[in-house]
């Protein structure tokens with residue numbers, strides 16, 4: 540793994556004939572490096588999934604142009620409206636005049652408050668609606684953990700691709716090109732560290748409920764797992780196993796039941 544001191548865009552990576560990853564890495568001082576990924580679906584209706592870091596606008600656009608003509612881009616699926624996912628939204632809307640943003644009611648409202656995007660270029664998905672794009676059926680999937688309530692993951696029936704948004708992200712010691720370059724222990728530590736930062740309520744979640752969600756996802760049996768914050772993975776069960784073991788114990792070294800500790804401190 541390569542330690543990084545500034546944001547860096549890596550070369551696009553083929554996932555399937557239709558799907559590519561556009562990976563970048565963000566240094567997190569004191570904690571390591573966080574992958575920040577966009578993804579691209581090619582075909583008759585090309586779709587970009589998330590728009591990366593504003594600090595990497597030029598390199599991300601170059602990566603996109605190397606894959607397709609931005610004028611052909613038809614859709615931009617936003618997982619949620621955090622800065623690391625909409626960092627180049629306005630820039631890409633400018634160079635992709637035929638693209639429409641796919642989000643939901645809450646996502647649209649938050650974009651309005653942030654003053655990003657274009658209200659005339661929105662396709663709002665209803666809860667549970669199956670989105671058909673280029674002959675594919677994209678099923679909305681709520682990830683097991685997330686940090687913004689508008690978060691929309693999906694499952695692409697055709698290529699059995701599961702997009703998990705922020706879930707299954709990992710804080711790592713440095714950047715890599717492929718997930719198999721990450722030692723197993725570093726992957727497990729990174730998954731727990733990231734989830735405890737991004738979704739600290741996991742430590743307070745009912746263990747049975749979390750286990751049921753993780754087992755339900757395993758039953759999807761995706762061939763490819765796309766997380767906004769992890770190199771492309773093939774084995775979802777490895778990731779759910781690590782998360783399930785970490786939080787199944789109720790607490791981990793990285794996570795404390797914060798509310799209980801706060802109340803104890805107040806009453807002490």
Ligand SMILES: [Fe+2]
Pocket residue numbers: 621623624705767768
């Ligand atoms: Fe994120």
